[in-house]
């Protein structure tokens with residue numbers, strides 16, 4: 029049976045009433061043993077009988093058409109089975125949640141590195157050799173490679189807001205800030221490269237993939253191949269990181285499926301690290317102008333946030349840079365606007381916290397500047413500008429502990445010891461400073477389904493096509509079911525990552541835990557009702573603990589109640605009107621201490637703290653890891669991460685992990701993470717909100733604000749390179 | 758070409774393209790997929806194995822060069838149903854998220870602990886001659902060849918330090934026995 033629930037009104041906090049006591053606990057990941065012993069199998073590790081190996085061939089021009097590929101020469105090479113440039117092959121990855129195929133047709137080249145063919149051979153060595161040897165000639169066409177000079181610039185209406193009169197407010201303000209901040213293009217660079225193993229049985233395709241949102245991916249793949257969705261099954265039980273880059277299908281899935289069909293053999297296609305950088309989605313560079321106006325009491329009267337981003341022509345996605353600026357601070361005069369430059373670079377898309385990850389850097393830097401201009405403590409200034417109601421829509425807020433997070437973080441970090449005057453602390457060559465920034469990330473939920481079965485032996489099985497990309501899905505779905513059904517987590521099995529199972533939200537936008545978690549909750553709530561019915565009592569009287577159901581003076585073991593046949597319920601969660609009634613977001617505060625070397629210009633983050641409030645925390649351990657990871661991403665954004673594109677042809681210059689610098693272990697300082705106790709009744713029936721992206725949303729700004737405190741240098745270009753420090757000292 | 762590789766104590770004859778890296782031989786020919794490929798260029802450490810007890814990147818060497826060597830992979834550290842102390846510590850301290858870099862981290866840490874025991878200094882060691890005292894910064898420095906994009910570094914360091922401490926506590930007792 030299916031239990032449907034739409035979030036139209038707040039729900040009782042059932043997870044605070046249940047007796048098992050496992051929700052929120054810092055439980056170890058149930059799939060963790062597979063991961064630490066090397067037994068967890070990722071997509072490329074399905075080595076199938078008779079499998080052939082495919083290697084994608086990359087375009088070596090920035091824009092043009094393939095005029096000729098010398099396939100004959102390559103076909104004659106040892107082991108080569110075929111060269112494919114089917115018109116169904118993808119030019120770009122699908123946008124997250126698209127559910128339809130993205131642009132297809134490998135003959136038209138729209139950016140350097142775009143896949144133009146697939147070479148398949150018996151072994152990976154042969155395929156790679158042949159792919160390198162394939163001579164492709166192009167009719168080159170002029171392209172637009174520089175976002176600042178692009179010929180076509182779109183101004184999406186959905187990003188434009190003009191409320192009150194920003195110019196007048198600026199002109200009449202007690203203090204103003206008008207600054208421009210830039211952020212570099214960034215790549216998700218998940219450790220597992222994109223990979224697919226495709227195998228057909230008759231006209232049914234099974235694809236071992238590494239993807240984040242399987243129900244959408246299945247629809248995208250079917251659409252791209254021109255087959256029915258029912259013919260496609262995707263398996264993705266373990267995903268070696270996604271961070272947005274695996275939201276939609278990419279070239280390898282379609283290419284593997286097409287070649288496997290043509291050859292009648294399983295085909296594996298694994299992207300090289302270089303191809304991951306060149307042809308999967310990355311985060312746009314941004315140029316952001318922030319304007320703030322404040323009165324003599326330190327109250328904001330105006331906020332302007334205008335930005336310029338880029339994407340390929342015709343691609344609908346644009347980074348929602350000002351996303352949290354809309355709701356975070358007061359100010360009656362507001363202007364937001366966006367320019368999207370159309371350039372021939374690999375497609376941009378969602379990378380961890382699209383919008384806030386870069387928008388909060390600009391906003392929180394400007395807030396620091398305004399606090400100083402007003403002579404106010406940065407925390408006091410922010411607290412003074414927390415609005416009563418959404419300053420644009422007038423909505424009230426759901427649970428919002430921004431002030432509490434700043435106060436808690438300040439206490440833990442020792443904020444009161446900060447000297448607000450810059451460049452006051454020195455240790456040898458090093459200038460020491462501390463800084464803070466607010467954290468905010470919109471809260472999203474989306475439709476999700478899961479089946480929960482109470483088996484004859486009294487254990488439970490949770491099944492959904494939800495993914496665990498490192499986020500802790502296996503743990504939290506287990507804990508929700510264990511808590512609701514009164515079982516020890518060892519008695520709950522969670523199966524994920526298979527499109528044969530009920531379709532979930534997928535992992536993306538920090539919505540997975542609340543959405544998929546709520547579907548499990550809804551299914552379990554229905555099971556509790558059935559159990560209560562079998563005991564002859566009302567569900568409100570029911571207590572489930574350690575496999576025993578108790579109500580009034582009746583008592584039974586769960587396996588006795590399920591003895592006549594397993595009880596199974598499918599739960600369906602849908603977002604409802606509470607989404608519109610209130611403004612929902614997760615909040616927090618970052619604190620950082622940096623040491624900046626006056627001789628070399630190097631910046632080291634010495635310690636970092638974050639206090640967060642994201643509704644109910646479902647697993648304190650995995651949530652903490654998510655926040656720590658996000659904060660370390662913040663360090664990368666602040667100090668090292670930058671994709672470099674050649675202005676002549678748009679190719680990615682630093683297309684590997686030696687050239688693109690993600691933080692290493694020695695870059696990560698001790699990081700403290702604290703969660704404030706919170707329930708967000710408007711978010712979902714389990715009162716949780718998103719946590720996976722919160723830890724990055726503003727983190728880098730705390731570091732640049734600390735650099736200012738250390739050195740007196742107000743830097744606004746991310747990442748901060750040593751030369752930026754040295755050129756100003 | 759035909760070669761024999763000794764992996765986790767077992768000698769196995771293989772028929773390989775001479776261009777096959779040691780990493781591909783392990784993953785594709787021996788189905789030892791615990792050793793991961795993150796970059797194939799020696800830049801990430803996901804493919805770390807022990808070669809005669811020392812940690813190396815398996816993607817940077819050809820299988821054909823290792824007929825006479827003892828190779829140990831994550832699968833050889835402990836049986837799947839009975840993780841060793843380091844593996845248990847990674848689990849408990851959540852020293853991973855997606856798990857993709859994890860076998861490389863654990864094998865690398867195994868080799869690193871041995872290097873520290875043997876007194877090898879690192880870039881952050883205050884004294885090149887003295888015994889190595891592993892602390893947070895030593896571990897972070899010595900583990901910086903293993904990238905983790907999930908950035909589970911806090912848990913990784915805690916797990917390794919805890920394991921190193923346990924070993925220190927055990928060793929003197931063993932010596933006394």
Ligand code: FES
Pocket residue numbers: 793794795796797798799800801802803804805814815816817
């Ligand atoms: S795969 Fe060998 S170092 Fe990255």
Ligand code: FES
Pocket residue numbers: 219268269498852853854855856857858859904905906907908909
């Ligand atoms: S656990 Fe995901 S890369 Fe390290």
